[in-house]
Amino acid sequence: MIIKHFTFGISIAFISWIVGMILNALLMKTAYYKSISNLNMIESKTLNKNIGIGAFKWVVKNTPFKFFNQKLQLKTKIGLPELEVLRKEMTVAEISHLIGFGFVTVFALVKVFNSNYLFALIIMLVNVLMNLYPSLLQQENKRRIDRLIKVAGRKSRP
Template identity: 65%
Template sequence: MILKHIILGFIFGISMSFISWIVGMIINSILMKTAYYKKLSNLNFIKSKSLNKNIGIKYFKWIVKNTFFKFFNQKIKLENRNTDLTVIRNEMTISEISHLIGFIFVTIFAIYKSIDVGILFGLIMMIPNVLMNLYPLLLQQENKRRIDKMMKRKTKNCS
């Protein structure tokens, strides 16, 4: 019974995480039209570089850059030094907020399933959710901080 909950919870978590990407994009496109979106675009959950390192964001970044995930969002790419950083930062914000919405969406389902099926099922559901929504969100935030530094340097050099 426990093994069944682990396997089914993991499979359900993966399925819900994929669905949450679509839900995140839809809700994000609605939120973009609100005044509240500006506040959302400057979220920063983990400011510490060492904490990002300790939770493995560096390894996650390597996985994204060197596997099929690199084909998912082609708009977030630095082609050369003349690339418009503002456009890339906006695309990162869209991705970040979509993943945040997706993470919350799956978390709500995981809480419901913890009550309905069992706590183990809900906890196992959160593993794919963390890997498919929370880590991409944190990676986008780290990348946005790097882009902000680059933009600041660029404006300093132009002055």
């Protein structure tokens, strides 16, 4: 029975990625998008470290997950325009994962209301690993890219 719950959790998480991309594409056309493109849920480096974002980053970089979004790779010696494009792609990935997180959370809440607590817990564990952590990782990466953009912007001025 637990295998069935994990299978459902993984399946709905993959579906949530598609839902997140579609809803994000629609959301990009609104004025609201600019305000959410600078989200910073966890600013503390210590808290990010304590919740395992560093370990998650290692898993993404050293497993087949690294092939999922090829646009999010920083090449060496790139300029300001490429950094800005990279930041935009990170924002798209981050917000798509957040939308996916909300989508899957609805399914978990339905399971809670139906008193199926183990199923809801498993769905949320998978959801945190497949949607929330990628979003938090993108936020951390965006902060690093913002620092690089700031430095590159200073260097490009006469």
